[in-house]
Structure formats: structure tokens, C-alpha cells
Amino acid sequence: GKLTLLCDAKTDGSFLVHHFLSFYLKANCKVCFVALVQSFSHYNIVGRKLGVSLTAARECGQLVFLEGLKSSVDVFFRAQAEPHPLQFLREADVGNLQPLYEFIREALKPMEDGQAAWRYPVLLVDDLSVLLSLGLGAVAGLDFMHYCRVAVCWEQKGNIVALVHDSGDAEDEENDILLNGLSHQSHLILRAEGLATGFCRDVHGQLKILWRTPSQPAAQRDRSLTYQYKIQDKSVSFFAKGMSPAVL
Amino acid sequence: MAAAADCGTGAGSTGSIGAAACKNNVTSFQRKGPRASGTDSGCSRLVSIAGTRPSVRNGQLLVSTGLPALDQLLGGGLAVGTVLLIEEDKYNTYSSLLFKFFLAEGIINGHTLLVASAKEDPADILQELPAPLLDDNCKKDFDEDVCNHKTPDSNIKMKIAWRYQLLPKMESGPVSSSRFGHYYDASKRMPQELIEESKWHGFFFPEKLSSTLTTEPRSLTGGYRKLLQFIQNVIYEEGFDGSNPQKKQKNILRIGIQNLGSPLWGDDICCTENCDNSHSLTKFLYVLRGLLRTSLSACIITMPTHLIQNKAVISRVTNLSDTVVGLESFTGSGRETNPLYKDYHGLIHIRQIPRLNNLIYDVSDVKDLAFKLKRKLFTIECITKLTSYGTQGQKYLLPGHLQRKFAINKNRYFRTLHNLNKTY
Numbered sequence: 001g002k003l004t005l006l007c008d009a010k011t012d013g014s015f016l017v018h019h020f021l022s023f024y025l026k027a028n029c030k031v032c033f034v035a036l037v038q039s040f041s042h043y044n045i046v047g048r049k050l051g052v053s054l055t056a057a058r059e060c061g062q063l064v065f066l067e068g069l070k071s072s073v074d075v076f077f078r079a080q081a082e083p084h085p086l087q088f089l090r091e092a093d094v095g096n097l098q099p100l101y102e103f104i105r106e107a108l109k110p111m112e113d114g115q116a117a118w119r120y121p122v123l124l125v126d127d128l129s130v131l132l133s134l135g136l137g138a139v140a141g142l143d144f145m146h147y148c149r150v151a152v153c154w155e156q157k158g159n160i161v162a163l164v165h166d167s168g169d170a171e172d173e174e175n176d177i178l179l180n181g182l183s184h185q186s187h188l189i190l191r192a193e194g195l196a197t198g199f200c201r202d203v204h205g206q207l208k209i210l211w212r213t214p215s216q217p218a219a220q221r222d223r224s225l226t227y228q229y230k231i232q233d234k235s236v237s238f239f240a241k242g243m244s245p246a247v248l
Numbered sequence: 249m250a251a252a253a254d255c256g257t258g259a260g261s262t263g264s265i266g267a268a269a270c271k272n273n274v275t276s277f278q279r280k281g282p283r284a285s286g287t288d289s290g291c292s293r294l295v296s297i298a299g300t301r302p303s304v305r306n307g308q309l310l311v312s313t314g315l316p317a318l319d320q321l322l323g324g325g326l327a328v329g330t331v332l333l334i335e336e337d338k339y340n341t342y343s344s345l346l347f348k349f350f351l352a353e354g355i356i357n358g359h360t361l362l363v364a365s366a367k368e369d370p371a372d373i374l375q376e377l378p379a380p381l382l383d384d385n386c387k388k389d390f391d392e393d394v395c396n397h398k399t400p401d402s403n404i405k406m407k408i409a410w411r412y413q414l415l416p417k418m419e420s421g422p423v424s425s426s427r428f429g430h431y432y433d434a435s436k437r438m439p440q441e442l443i444e445e446s447k448w449h450g451f452f453f454p455e456k457l458s459s460t461l462t463t464e465p466r467s468l469t470g471g472y473r474k475l476l477q478f479i480q481n482v483i484y485e486e487g488f489d490g491s492n493p494q495k496k497q498k499n500i501l502r503i504g505i506q507n508l509g510s511p512l513w514g515d516d517i518c519c520t521e522n523c524d525n526s527h528s529l530t531k532f533l534y535v536l537r538g539l540l541r542t543s544l545s546a547c548i549i550t551m552p553t554h555l556i557q558n559k560a561v562i563s564r565v566t567n568l569s570d571t572v573v574g575l576e577s578f579t580g581s582g583r584e585t586n587p588l589y590k591d592y593h594g595l596i597h598i599r600q601i602p603r604l605n606n607l608i609y610d611v612s613d614v615k616d617l618a619f620k621l622k623r624k625l626f627t628i629e630c631i632t633k634l635t636s637y638g639t640q641g642q643k644y645l646l647p648g649h650l651q652r653k654f655a656i657n658k659n660r661y662f663r664t665l666h667n668l669n670k671t672y
Contacts (some may be wrong), residue, residue, distance in 0.1 A: 014603065039542075045306070045605040068538075070541070129567065133527065133567070170562070172559075172563060172564070174560075232608065233607065234607070
């Protein structure tokens with residue numbers, strides 16, 4: 001039951017999302033993927049490059065995929081009979097994410113018929129900052145994550161991976177609240193940043209890994225590591241700082 | 249004309265090379281709706297849409313933005329189903345020009361247009377489109393090089409060469425508009441016949457103010473809601489989302505939205521820092537992208553981001569758009585008299601390029617780009633400059649500035665200057 005927070009600042013951290021998606025699918029876990037940013041075919045194609053097939057996983061029930069862009073069009077233009085996970089798009093004032101939470105809970109419920117083919121459930125969210133753009137407050141986002149943690153991490157002993165953008169100097173207060181709140185709750189923080197010296201062709205960015213133990217404040221020192229990376233067509237190569245093959 | 253027919257087959261072979269490339273890459277892909285990820289049988293269908301070509305990197309279907317230089321900077325063109333956001337320059341001179349290039353490209357290729365504006369009547373906008381450049385001596389091979397997407401070199405220099413080629417408007421079948429990317433003459437107007445032949449829908453916001461459409465959902469301000477419903481109606485009725493199987497030939501819908509976010513749309517995001525409907529614009533963009541992803545359309549939006557007070561909104565808008573290009577013109581600013589920028593009218597910043605269907609994306613090495621509008625043409629060039637750390641902190645240019653510093657009597661026409669010309 002771990003919460004992993006993916007954070008990106010000034011660069012695109014979506015390669016981490018693709019990695020975790022393929023990782024958990026290969027590990028035979030039941031995955032609920034809330035994809036708010038891109039379409040299914042995008043993840044599918046990248047997944048094939050990384051060695052998993054999302055269509056096959058979806059058909060056999062291992063993957064529950066909520067495609068945000070497509071469903072938002074349905075929700076927005078046609079009034080739905082039953083509550084839709086993205087119901088907050090229709091509401092004028094600040095909505096809440098309860099329908100979405102119910103959807104996730106329903107999706108990750110263990111099968112009653114005993115055919116437990118999958119290992120522990122995983123929830124992937126890409127990404128939470130978009131929810132802020134869609135009219136929800138930071139508090140609603142934090143509440144939602146809290147509910148999900150209770151349901152997924154504690155009750156079902158699953159994992160959660162969520163991506164949040166770091167706005168840096170753009171002074172997005174709501175985003176900062178969300179990011180800081182989640183950082184305190186998470187067990188592992190992966191932070192992808194652009195290089196401080198600017199754009200480089202061979203090194204695409206820097207990844208900081210921070211292991212935390214939220215339950216024991218200040219008892220142990222948090223471990224952290226920093227790597228630099230270069231994204232290639234089918235994989236990402238990591239190397240220690242300054243040890244890029246282009247430099248050596 | 250025989251020349252035109254040659255060019256047509258030449259461009260057609262380009263398309264088939266692209267199709268072969270995407271066949272090799274995408275062996276067992278499943279085509280998911282009209283969003284072109286490419287399949288074996290799908291490739292041949294995709295190429296037959298006029299004015300499009302598959303990307304060499306991932307088989308994504310691309311359309312031209314109307315400016316071949318910008319196409320090359322964006323990795324071959326604008327992907328179908330994505331949004332191109334242009335951050336306007338201060339007086340909206342050059343961004344409206346890019347907007348018109350996009351629409352003119354649609355007319356030349358026979359695409360359907362949807363023009364939305366709160367400031368000008370779409371019919372007037374269409375009257376002001378630039379005319380395409382024609383030249384009878386077409387050099388087919390050279391033109392293929394310009395049109396093809398190659399990996400940009402470090403000295404990427406999109407100098408417009410002297411041979412232009414445009415297939416004349418023989419509209420019948422895919423042979424005619426199979427060329428990708430045309431050049432436009434900004435000083436002339438597009439011929440009236442071409443505009444009248446084209447199919448377009450206009451959305452002029454002041455006209456729609458009084459009309460009563462369905463009032464829900466109330467989560468967006470009125471202008472955005474009506475625009476979204478209009479766009480959705482057009483997509484649905486004309487079958488761009490694949491819902492109408494009788495449509496014999498697929499076409500692309502080009503959507504152009506001008507000055508989105510300005511107060512004329514009923515949004516006060518440019519007026520105050522903490523506005524009531526601060527989420528209207530971002531919600532609009534999200535639902536618009538959802539519409540685009542499920543249909544064969546591409547969208548250009550110009551937004552006066554320099555007026556938006558709240559920086560957080562700008563970063564959210566950037567995250568919600570696919571491709572973001574910022575224009576910064578020198579008119580009225582201190583840079584107009586700066587000798588560094590003497591020949592140019594402004595800077596162009598490519599702020600974001602999407603990674604679609606891929607972990608990586610094309611990004612050019614050149615980050616300093618400037619544009620200029622000569623008498624006829626809009627060109628984009630790169631500026632290279634060296635900053636000296638030393639005596640007076642002056643900027644030394646390479647190599648023309650050195651010449652100017654040390655050989656005062658040199659004729660100015662021999663200054664090779666800061667733009668690296670690649671002449672053909």
C-alpha cells in the first residue's frame with residue numbers, strides 16, 4: 001500500500017507514467033488508469049513499444065481505462081442518466097470528485113467469484129493538475145486522493161501512482177497546495193526536472209528519487225538519489241550526473 | 249499542365265513513401281477511430297485525404313500550418329486532432345497573419361473551415377486571406393526537399409527560395425492538392441473564386457448573443473458554451489467524427505478561433521487577476537481537445553496571453569494545449585532599434601511540442617528564432633549570437649559584428665551577419 005508521486009517541473013514527465021503502466025501490467029496487477037490528458041491510442045502505441053498491449057489487457061479485464069477526453073465530450077453535451085465519473089464538468093460551482101471515486105472503487109473491487117487472477121490493485125492517475133484546470137479546488141483534489149488511499153492502499157493493499165505538474169515560478173497556488181499535500185503523504189517521490197543549465201540534446205533532464213516514510217516523521221533520514229536521463233524511442237537510459245555518454 | 253501533373257505524381261510518391269514507412273513501423277496497430285495512428289489498410293486511406301501526409305516519425309497524420317518554415321519547426325506539420333495555440337504579439341499583427349495562413353492553406357487544400365471570432369465577421373476574415381504564390385517554372389525535386397520532413401540540422405534555416413510551385417486549382421480528385429505546404433503572398437488577396445468554392449462555417453459571437461441555445465451546462469461562460477456546441481454540431485453533422493458512414497471522401501476540418509480569452513468573448517480573464525470564471529477558458533480547452541481527438545480536425549487558436557494577469561492560468565493553458573508557439577514582435581518595444589534585431593520584425597518561441605504516440609519528439613536545436621515579413625513573404629530564421637563575458641558586456645555577433653567593429657569602412661552589404669543563410 002504505497003503512494004508514489006510523480007512530479008515534473010519544466011519538462012514532461014509522462015515517460016514515467018508510461019513506465020509505471022507497463023510495469024504494473026507486466027507484473028500482473030489489476031490496474032485502473034484514469035487518463036485525463038491523452039487518448040487511449042496514444043498510451044496504447046507507447047505501451048506496445050514498451051512491451052505491453054493495452055487493448056488485450058482491457059479486454060481481459062486487467063485494465064480499466066477511463067479516457068478523460070472522450071468521456072468529457074459525452075458528459076458535456078448530453079445529460080447523463082446515471083452519475084458519470086466526470087460529472088463535475090457540468091457543474092457551475094466547485095464540484096467534487098465523488099463520482100470518480102466511486103468509479104475507481106467499483107473498478108478495483110476484488111472479484112467475488114474467487115478467480116483472483118490478478119495481484120494487488122493499482123490506481124494510476126494522469127494527471128491531477130488537470131483536475132485543477134477543470135474547476136476543482138486543491139482541497140477537492142486532496143480529499144479525493146485521501147479517499148482513494150483509504151480504499152486502495154489500506155483496504156485492498158494496492159498502490160497508487162499519480163502525476164502532478166510543478167508549476168515552478170508560475171505562482172499557481174492551488175497546484176502548490178496539492179503538490180505539497182501529496183508530497184507529505186507519499187512514500188516515493190520521483191521528480192523529473194529539466195536541466196538547470198538549459199536545453200541539451202543528449203541529456204533530457206534530471207530525475208530525483210526520494211524515499212520517504214510518512215508514518216515516522218524525522219526518525220530516519222530520507223534516502224534520495226539523483227540521476228540524469230535521456231529518453232529514447234523505446235526506453236529511457238539513466239546515468240549518474242555528468243556521466244552522460246555524450247560527455248565522456 | 250504537364251508540369252502540374254508531374255508535380256502531382258511527385259508529391260503522390262512522397263505520400264506513398266510515407267505510407268510505406270508507416271507500414272513498417274506499425275505492423276499490428278489497431279485503428280482507433282478517425283484518430284490516425286496508422287494501419288496497413290488505414291495508411292492508404294489516410295494518404296488520400298488532400299493536404300495531409302503521415303509523419304515520418306510515428307505515422308501520425310499531419311496537416312500544414314500554412315507556413316512551411318513553421319511546419320519544419322514543429323516536426324513536419326500540425327498533427328490532426330491537436331490544438332496549435334499561438335500566443336499573440338502585442339498588437340496582434342503577426343499572429344493574425346499566421347491565423348490567415350492556416351485558413352488559406354485549408355482553402356487551397358479543399359478542407360472545410362470553421363472560423364470563430366468575436367471581433368470580426370468571419371466572412372470579412374476570409375476576404376482578407378493571402379493569395380498563394382504561383383510560379384510556372386516549377387522545380388519539382390527541390391520542392392520535394394522543402395516539403396519533406398527531415399531531421400533539422402543545427403543551422404536550420406528556412407530561407408524561402410526563389411522557385412515556388414503551386415498546383416493550379418484543378419479541383420478534381422487527389423491529384424490536384426497533393427502538395428503539402430504552400431507559400432503565400434501577404435500583400436495580395438486570395439482570388440474570390442477560390443473562397444467561394446470552399447466550404448466554410450462562421451461563428452461570429454455578437455450575432456449569437458441573442459439566440460437561445462440550450463442553457464446547460466452552466467459551467468462555462470456563454471460564449472464558450474455556444475462555440476463548443478457550434479463546433480460539435482458541425483463535426484457531427486458533417487461527419488468528421490466518423491459517425492456518418494455514407495460520406496465517401498474524408499476531409500479535414502480546420503478550426504480557427506481568434507482572440508480566445510479576450511474580453512470580447514465574455515471572459516474577464518484578461519481584465520482581473522482573480523476572476524469569477526477562471527476555469528471557463530481551461531475547461532473550454534479541455535472539452536475542445538476532447539472533440540478534436542475524436543474527429544479529423546485541427547485547430548488554431550490565437551490567445552492574447554500578454555493580457556492575462558494570472559500567470560497560473562497561462563501555465564495551465566499551456567499544459568492543456570498541444571503545440572504552443574509564442575510571437576513577440578518588436579514594434580513599439582526597445583528592441584526595434586537594437587542592431588541585433590535590425591532585419592527582423594520579431595521573435596518566435598516554440599514553447600511546447602507534443603509527444604504524440606511516442607516517448608520522444610522532434611525538437612530542433614535552434615532556440616533563437618526570429619521572423620520577418622518582407623514585402624511578400626513571412627520567413628523564419630535563426631539568430632546566433634555570442635555573449636562576451638568581459639569588458640563592456642557587449643554582445644558580439646558572429647562574424648558580421650566583428651567585421652563591423654574592426655573594419656568600419658566595410659560596405660554593409662558584405663556583412664554576412666547573424667543569420668546563417670542557406671541559399672539554394
